Structures are given as C-alpha cells and as structure tokens.
Amino acid sequence: MENGSRSFPVINMVKLEGEERREAMELLRDACENWGFFEVLNHGISHEMMDEVERLTKEHYNRCREQKFKEFASRALENGSKTGPIEDMDWESTFFLRHLPVSNMAEIPDMDDEHRKTMKDFAVELEKLAERLLDLLCENLGLEKGYLKSAFRGSQGPNFGTKVSNYPPCPRPELIKGLRAHTDAGGIILLFQDDRVSGLQLLKDGEWVDVPPMCHSIVVNLGDQLEVITNGKYKSVLHRVVAQTDGNRMSIASFYNPGSDAVIYPAPALVHKEDEEEAEVYPKFVFDDYMKLYIKHKFDAKEPRFEAMKALETVVNGHAIATTS
Numbered sequence: 001m002e003n004g005s006r007s008f009p010v011i012n013m014v015k016l017e018g019e020e021r022r023e024a025m026e027l028l029r030d031a032c033e034n035w036g037f038f039e040v041l042n043h044g045i046s047h048e049m050m051d052e053v054e055r056l057t058k059e060h061y062n063r064c065r066e067q068k069f070k071e072f073a074s075r076a077l078e079n080g081s082k083t084g085p086i087e088d089m090d091w092e093s094t095f096f097l098r099h100l101p102v103s104n105m106a107e108i109p110d111m112d113d114e115h116r117k118t119m120k121d122f123a124v125e126l127e128k129l130a131e132r133l134l135d136l137l138c139e140n141l142g143l144e145k146g147y148l149k150s151a152f153r154g155s156q157g158p159n160f161g162t163k164v165s166n167y168p169p170c171p172r173p174e175l176i177k178g179l180r181a182h183t184d185a186g187g188i189i190l191l192f193q194d195d196r197v198s199g200l201q202l203l204k205d206g207e208w209v210d211v212p213p214m215c216h217s218i219v220v221n222l223g224d225q226l227e228v229i230t231n232g233k234y235k236s237v238l239h240r241v242v243a244q245t246d247g248n249r250m251s252i253a254s255f256y257n258p259g260s261d262a263v264i265y266p267a268p269a270l271v272h273k274e275d276e277e278e279a280e281v282y283p284k285f286v287f288d289d290y291m292k293l294y295i296k297h298k299f300d301a302k303e304p305r306f307e308a309m310k311a312l313e314t315v316v317n318g319h320a321i322a323t324t325s
Contacts, residue, residue: 154259
C-alpha cells in the first residue's frame with residue numbers, strides 16, 4: 001500500500017485570497033482532475049465548532065450506539081470466522097441527518113438538544129463551504145459563477161444531508177471492510193474525519209492511497225454527478241475505509257447533492273462536438289432516477305450505472321432525459 005500523505009493535495013484556503021491565489025487554484029484544478037479528492041485548511045469553520053461537533057458525536061456513540069454495535073459485531077465476526085471474508089456488510093455504526101430541503105433533525109430520537117443544535121449550526125457552515133467550493137470549481141472549469149449550484153437546484157433546492165459514522169476497533173480486519181469500495185452518487189462531499197485514527201483510502205493509479213488525518217481539516221471528494229456535469233473532466237473516485245485494530249474512527253460526511261428532480265447533464269460549455277474525443281459521452285437524467293439505481297448497485301462499478309441511464313433516455317419536452325418511470 002502506498003502512503004499518500006506527502007503528495008495528497010492539501011489546499012490552504014487563505015491562499016485563495018492573496019498573492020498565492022493562482023497557485024492555489026492550480027492545485028485545486030490538479031486535485032479535481034487527477035485525484036477526485038483534496039483536503040482544505042482554513043476553510044472558515046471555526047476550530048471551536050469542530051471540536052464541539054467531535055466531542056458531542058463521540059459522546060453520542062458511547063452513550064447510545066456502542067453497545068448495539070458490540071452486539072452486531074460479535075455476531076458478524078462469529079459468522080465470518082466460519083465462512084471467510086464478509087462481503088455483504090461493513091464495520092460501521094452510522095445514522096443519517098437530513099438538512100435540505102426539509103430537516104429531519106427533530107426526528108432523531110437519541111440526540112440531546114445540545115448535539116442537535118451543534119449539528120444544525122455545523123450544517124449551515126458546511127453548506128456555505130460547499131457552495132463556495134462549487135464556485136471555485138466553476139472558475140477552474142470556465143463556467144459562469146453559480147452554474148453548478150444552479151444545476152443542482154431542481155424545483156426545491158439541493159439535497160443536503162450528513163452521514164454520521166463510527167468505525168470501532170476491529171479484532172479481525174482481514175474478515176471485514178470498515179466500508180466497501182464505492183464512488184459517491186451525488187455532487188460534492190465534505191468530510192470531517194478523525195484526526196487520530198486513519199482508515200480512509202482512495203484508489204489512484206491502481207494503488208490504494210491513505211487520505212491523511214489532519215486536525216481541523218475538511219476532506220472534499222467529487223461525486224458521480226460532477227463527473228457527468230463536467231463530461232468526465234473531473235471524475236468520482238473509488239474509496240473505502242479499512243477497519244483498524246485500534247481506535248474508534250469518527251467520520252462525519254456531508255453530501256451536497258442535486259435536488260431530487262434536478263436534470264443532470266454535461267455542461268454545454270464543456271462539450272465540443274467538433275472534437276470527437278470531447279463529444280458528449282455522459283447521459284442526461286433526473287437525479288432521483290440515478291439514486292434509485294445507485295441504492296441497488298452502490299458497491300458496483302459506476303460505468304454500468306451511466307450506461308443504464310443512457311439506455312433509459314427518452315425525450316420529454318424536446319429534451320432527452322433518462323427516466324425509470
């Protein structure tokens with residue numbers, strides 16, 4: 001396994017405001033084109049808020065979820081010891097928070113008020129960061145400011161939610177993955193990960209590369225929808241979590257995704273019909289239809305999902321879109 005900590009792209013966002021902006025934008029462009037992942041520092045979210053999110057999230061796991069996970073874990077490892085590697089489940093304890101278009105925060109039964117408010121405030125800051133990053137991507141791509149945000153909007157605005165995960169220590173990591181390899185279905189993903197316990201890896205040039213834990217950083221990766229909109233200029237990348245024997249890894253991944261009825265297709269400015277190599281190769285589809293397919297095939301290759309959407313394209317109001325209805 002390659003250790004990617006020295007070359008993994010890390011962008012200090014303060015440099016985007018000064019004389020080093022050009023170099024920072026070039027690093028961002030390279031990260032998007034060649035990694036599909038990068039890490040941002042000085043992103044505008046206070047260290048105090050991040051420390052509070054981490055404290056409350058870890059306390060919540062210890063209080064409400066640890067015992068349930070131990071019961072699941074003992075059964076899973078007992079079965080795996082008899083049958084060999086476990087291919088149909090992950091070594092993670094997780095729950096989901098929805099922020100937009102409608103929040104479900106009040107419906108999460110075991111969160112106390114302090115935790116609920118802190119996560120709500122954190123989501124507001126992450127939403128701002130996601131939209132700022134999308135505009136930086138627009139600038140690098142030569143798209144007008146706001147293009148990607150508009151492409152995600154749909155009739156009710158974007159879908160925005162958070163997957164809160166813990167990856168407890170695993171005594172038999174050879175039997176089970178923390179999280180199986182996959183690409184993310186959506187738009188832009190912002191991850192606040194544990195800065196002490198590693199495990200997240202991405203596939204680059206055929207090698208699994210560690211995503212380095214860094215204090216108060218946000219890890220960013222690009223989802224399948226940005227690959228479609230950029231017509232393959234940016235690509236979503238396979239990534240996984242390797243179960244560790246020591247430490248309980250915290251992962252708070254927030255997904256800024258298109259609205260359910262948003263129609264996703266390559267940006268016309270990035271499609272050059274006269275150049276066959278850059279001719280439109282990605283389908284046009286409704287995001288919710290893609291998600292229905294993704295849910296069934298999350299851990300399969302993304303290319304067949306794109307091909308399936310292309311095969312389902314039909315003409316609606318003069319525009320070809322994919323539809324499963």
